[in-house]
Amino acid sequence: MAEITLKGLAHSYEKKPTGAADYAIRQMDHVWHQGGAYALLGPSGCGKSTLLNIISGLLEPSEGDVLFDGQRVNELPPEERNIAQVFQFPVIYDTMTVFDNLAFPLRNMNTPEYRVKPKVLEVADILELTPLLDRKAKNLTADEKQKVSMGRGLVRDDVTAILFDEPLTVIDPQLKWKLRRKLKEIHERFNITMIYVTHDQLEASTFADKIAVMYEGQVVQFGTPRELFERPAHTFVGYFIGSPGMNFMAVNHRDGQVMFGSQPLPVSDQMKHAVANASSTNASSNNIKLGIRPEFIAIASSEMADSVPILVTSVQDLGTYSLLTFKLNEQTFKARLPEGHPPVGETAFAHFDAAHVALYIDEYLVEAGHE
Amino acid sequence: MNNKVPNNRAWLLVLPMLVLVAFSAIIPLMTVVNYSVQDVLGPNARFFTGTEWFQSMLNDDALQAAFLRQISFSLIILAIQIPLGIGIALIMPKRGWQASAVLILITLPLLIPWNVVGSIWQIFTRGDIGLMGWGLRELGINYNITRNAGDAWATIILMDVWHWTPLVAMLCYSGLRSIPEAYYQAARIDRASKWAIFRYIQLPKLTNVLVIAVLLRFMHSFMIYAEPFVLTGGGPGSATTFLSQSLTTMAVGQQDLGPSAAFSLIYFLVILLVSWVFYTTIMNMQKDKPPHGGA
Incomplete structure (x- = not known):
């Protein structure tokens, strides 16, 4: 033994x-x-x-x-x-x-x-x-x-x-x-x-x-x-892990908002707080990322609550689900759509499930205190 | 699955090869066959003799003795060179500059022409100026290759071992290098002894190169000519007269074309037969035996 x-x-x-x-x-x-x-x-x-x-x-x-x-x-x-x-x-x-x-x-x-x-x-x-x-x-x-x-x-x-x-x-x-x-x-x-x-x-x-x-x-x-x-x-x-893998966004805190480039992200208050904290304490490294799995991104043709406008580049039908590729702030994202999801046009809106947005500082996970 | 379409046009593809082989082997060989069944007395005087030359060659006492000497020689050098070659390959360095240095050192004898090898050893063993001959004599050993048959034999064998063991060693070395590291690692985990590693990993993986080594060394040694001819001239007496020297004496010295042709064919067939039997036996050993009894 x-x-x-x-x-x-x-x-x-x-x-x-x-x-x-x-x-x-x-x-x-x-x-x-x-x-x-x-x-x-x-x-x-x-x-x-x-x-x-x-x-x-x-x-x-x-x-x-x-x-x-x-x-x-x-x-x-x-x-x-x-x-x-x-x-x-x-x-x-x-x-x-x-x-x-x-x-x-x-x-x-x-x-x-x-x-x-x-x-x-x-x-x-x-x-x-x-x-x-x-x-x-x-x-x-x-x-x-x-x-x-x-x-x-x-x-x-x-x-x-x-x-x-x-x-x-x-x-x-x-x-x-x-x-x-x-x-x-x-x-x-x-x-x-x-x-x-x-x-x-x-x-x-x-x-x-x-x-x-x-x-x-x-x-x-x-x-x-x-x-x-x-x-x-x-x-x-x-x-x-996961196919495809997690989407990551390098973010910073500006004017009480979590900014992904020029795009303010609709995230929970705890997350805003955590990002704000990280920005002030880790000013030197400034390596703050938000991660979200493709499974937890909802896509719709019309605007939803807490959503951001996106540019859809392609949709791949993989049988039991579809894989949607879109651009937000010039970066490529993947989202997994369930079978039978209504088709979306070139411009659409994405909603990130707040419970599944994770915060990474210097590549390691930091609990933001939500859930 | 076995629904092949018979197509005899494929034979056309074999034709070029057949022509090539005809010119390189069959036609020259047939001229020898031609001589072997005739008694050629002059350009216009030749008689058909049938198998007469073959019979007389097979019954020739001197040739039989040469044949026995030849077989003994080949077996002795194989018995020494194969294990020695494996042993050298096993202790050769595996990487780095030492590996290259040893490889070059070991290959040197292979680069020396046969006649030169004979001459080198002829001088080397001389009692007056040769290092080995003089040294042995100084040590009180009565060493003389022109007088003692035993000394002549030992020297020829030593010379052949020196000249050709590197070939076996190099073949084995390349065989050993091709064994993946995982085999040695697995053997360590299986707690195999050094001997078990040699017996069950290294030796089996060397089988193929060893078959080549044995065949090459057998054929080579069975045809050996220049080295003993230069070193001992076949003597003392006929103690080191091997088959090819007998053949040369007969064909070139005495111009006995019929008998030497018959002799050449027998010589050729013996080499072919031994090589074939050896190769088939080894290849059969690797097959699965028909199931019988427990494991």
Whole structure:
């Protein structure tokens, strides 16, 4: 059983990092609780795989500590960490049969053969590999190979955490869904901590109970898929989660109004207050943004209460909803219209749902005190 | 799914290749076949002999002895060069300037012409001025390649190992470099020992380059001529007379065109047969065995 704690962790591939840009992982603290299903979500090159390799021990962090149940394991090699890792491309031992592949980690630990066999059969059964046990692993399909790689992690009784590094990249879309379900099933059956690295938000939210979103070497938000959607803690999370991502407006406070360029925005009084506060205290940085998800923008042809005039540039019908692109103050916005929404002309009006307008100062969410 | 339309016009596409192969291989080979079944006494005097030359060649004691020597030589150098080549490839540096430096150093022997290799070793092993010959003699070892068959053999093998192991090492090195890092990482997580990593990851991934290495080295060594000819001249006695030297003596020295043609064909077929058998066996080993029994 293991609770994985990262304490003041940072990593750089340079020998002598000179600035923040040299760090693949910037100073971070994080706890992965025993038995959780987690996803590590982020764009390519944000440090996800680096972080995973540090947890598994393939990489030694340049700063900070990795703790398993409070024990420092920085210097422990992967073979002594009781973790398993599944890689992006299936790793199988070509010349061995599927059975021997699955038995390999057990045999490396000198497990007696009478205990190897039942364990391998059990895992093969869970992964539906039983009919393939006698086949050479070399001739399997990509998804079968990936199941074999996962199976090698599952056969060991001492494994307390399995790390997945984008394991479904090479799998066909229909099979992806099946394998993800399988993973979920395995997670429920064995009390194993699972950390799943992906850049696909759908994959992350179907697999994980909690998602850590990584951006530029840092975890910018750690929460349930719902929290990530409803209250993005960082502008990057707003932009990265949801399709399309959140709309952001750089605003300032002028004459008792929240101004987006020359356009006063109709926002709640609390929000006006918060923006006013931020403008006065953060005068130097002046990086104040309002964010609103495309789902919470209402569009109508005629003027509504608290609405702003907009210029509609296009409407895309995506089946169950339409995606409307419009311009406000020369900036492009996206709004999601429900099915059967009355058509709008080139000029229309947009209403931002005040409860879902979020305030970001220096890219991080600030609670404006409404709701 | 199998509803192919028979279309014999495709043969036309093979025709250019066939013409090319005819001129590069078949026609020259047929002239040899032509000689092998005739006794040519002069420009206008030739007799058809059938398989007579083939029979006499196969029953020739000297040739049989040369054949045995040739086979032993090829097997010995393969047994040394393949494991040694793999071993060198495994310990070669993987990146940085050291990798380039070692690659260049290792490749040098491959760039030296056969005749020169023979000459270098001929001088190297001389008792009076050669470093190795003189050194061994100073150490009290009675080393003399012109007198002791054992010394001659050991020297030729050493020379061939020196000249050609780099080829095996380089092929293996390229094979090893193509193994993705994830394999080594997965092996560490699976707690594989060094030996297990070699046996189940590196060696299987090297199979293809090793097949090429073995084939190349077998064919090369089976045809070896210039190096032992320059070094020992086939001696002492006929201790290091290999097949191609026997052939040269017969064809060029004695102008026995019929027998040497027959001999050449047998020689060629032996190489072809061994290579084919070896290749087919290896390729069959990689297929799934028909299911039988448990795992």
